[in-house]
Amino acid sequence: MATSSFRGGLAMAVVLLPLLLLLALLAPLQCAASAAATCVGLAPAKRRREVISITEFGGVGDGRTVNTWAFRKAVYRIEHQRRRGGTELRVPAGTWLTGSFNLTSHMTLFLARGAVLKATTDTRRWPLVEPLPSYGRGREMPGARYAGFISGNGLRDVVITGDKGVIDGQGEVWWNMWRRRTLQHTRPNLVEFMHSTGIHISNIVLKNSPFWNIHPVYCNNVVVTNMMILAPHDSPNTDGVDPDSSTNVCIEDSYISTGDDLVAIKSGWDEYGIAYNRPSSGITIRRVRGSSPFSGIAIGSEASGGVSDVLVEDCSIFNSGYGIHIKTNVGRGGYIKNVTVDNVRMSGVRVAGVRIAGDAGDHPDANFSQLAVPTVDAVRITNVWGVGVQQPGSLEGIRSSPFTRICLSNVKLFGWRNGAAWRCRDVRGAALGVRPSPCAELATSFAAAGSCSF
Template sequence: MMFEMNSCFAQVVGVMCIVLLLGSVAECREVDGTLENLEYPAISCRKHSASLTDFGGVGDGKTSNTKAFQYAIGNLSNYGSDGGSLLVVPPGKWLTGSFNLTSHFTLFLHRDAIILASQDESEWPELDVLPSYGRGRDAPDGRFSSLIFGTNLTDVVVTGYNGTIDGQGSYCDIIIQGLTIVAPIDSPNTDGIDPDSCTNTRIEDCSIVTGDDCIAVKSGWDEYGIKFGMPSQHIVINRLTCSSPDSAMIALGSEMSGGIQDVRAENLTAIDTESAVRIKTAVGRGGYVKDIFVKGMNLINMKYVFWITGSYGSHPDNDFDPKALPDISGINYKDVTADYCNYTAKLEGIPNDPFKGICISNVSIASSDKKKLQWNCTDVEGVTSHVSPVPCELLPQKEEKKFDCPFPDEKLPIESVMLKTCSLTSA
């Protein structure tokens, strides 16, 4: 897997980082304890390399390697302007607390390498709050660091041949590819992938089972997110499989005060999931969610297919602006099939701030209970076409046979980013 990091905030299963990409890699060969002919996909190849054992790492699953990781990355950061560096995590179980990555850097996990998150709280320092949030949710005056994290980074890759990063939990150009995330379905706050204030992001070929949103796009919280003003935009999500009985396959918000725009999601599968693509916002959020395009959803055993919430109202403090209303517009869904669903849609706008430009076309939904009211719509405006069951009156059906909701034909620049195959041959 590989993280590409730029100046945005993202959380991936508790990992604070900016980009994650998982791709196929050729396995390196081990000869007399050394690694040679190591190949991996990357945007940039590295000039310098080292092994964690060169810095005192011990892979017995018991010895703390927090200082070894910090020492190794600190030393390798000196090569950022000289071709960059690569740190190999060899076979073993590498117990560690939180460590910070550096720019122009690759972390490579061997096939039999397991990074184990320490259960010692002293190895998880508190960090300052994100400026777009105002306060931390984990700690009174900040937030706990994630296992692998970084801020304001450029050109960072975490990759390997199916190595493992185990959090041991009981409960920009950004590419996230081929990632599998599994968490207990009853575990709280276990979002899979959270691009937060990120631009040019590609998430593809991922499978996620979790107790919270499989993917949650965010951009800051109330007055802090409005002031910081860094949106999440130009995001592509393709070939996602999700199972989350209590949350969404893709959530937009609820922290969206810096804005969310131009999200393109297609080829989506959700099974035993509360909702498909859910927009979450509230009075006081401000910001916007607009130009959202969803195409090709296959859904089985859902509570809701379409769900937009205008009253998702937790706030960081009492200083939020009650006049800061969100702009929700240009929301497009097409080509959806769903079986065993409780409700087709719950679309709840905000009084005096209706959510506009909702378009739904070519949809066939089989309800698990045909006696229930399938559409619940308030304070929304839009159109539908070829949708079954019959939509609510606020979303009248177009009569034109060829009417279809839009999905952009032009590709975003992030979609054309290609990976090289880099090699490392040990001396």
């Protein structure tokens, strides 16, 4: 009887063990999904009761007339003559040359089909703004920075959308200044919102940004959806979307091909980010595809305010330097935790499919502290498949702060070179169903590691 009971229990264990492992695998994914933005109900693209046209303010879409004053007048009118339900500023078909301008709350900027909003290349007249407090200086140069082409600060309920209209930053003049080292200040972002909530950007094309394309910083409730973001692969630092010290951000259903990371999550730079202490959390990235000479989906390296509760799912990355790239450094401080990457496909990755690095990125000045050691914990990467991947992965932590609970499951990355192997040091975690075989620092099973049910 005892033998029969033992056999029955053993049989039950054999049946239940795969299920228990699967539940352990899914638990953090469910946790991250609930913590990250669901993308449903965030910053809906509202219909405005009032619709006005830029032509009513003297705008001329002939590609030669500079329309900066027309756009600023239109936004001033919307801001100072509030209409219940807000106002849509419509840009009809044509080429609308303009300098930088700000938006205002309860406003929609709508670009009709055939409308091209084109940034002036007269950099001498470009306005300057203060550096971000979480960076302490311009990202490229000390001191002030150039204002974004389209900006907003302290706004609520702002929509940029259209019928596949185009915002063209004409960034080559800025890229050449960077290449020649003649920049006086940090280059402008194409679209930047600060201290704002309820931002919705959709259904337009962004191209040739001078610097980062979309930069929500100190924002909440941001949706970027159905976008095309384009820049040449040799254009410097033209990141696609960079949520920065922001919460509840959804980036979905978009194609990005730029000269830098497709998406890069940030939260401040070294001692300035630590002091400002504004994390990024609740970030969802899904159904994004594209190529970059650098990274597909990146976290950091400027993550000194902390990054948590990130969900990346159902993405395709091709012709890229890295696929998934988590990067930090001594002096950064902060943390990167509770990150789930699921169902990502890669092809033509020239450096590594997965990189988690503790020695990446530069410093704003010499005042950073060697004691500001970041932590990386609870990163789960599941259901990743790639071909043409030079190296499967590099997981290299910090000796005084090893990266913990780095867990891989069903990760299969096939390379150009036979025998390409994972590189690991100062990292702890587990692996299940990983090809090529994972490094020794990762236990052979989740059960053996006892550390992947976070």
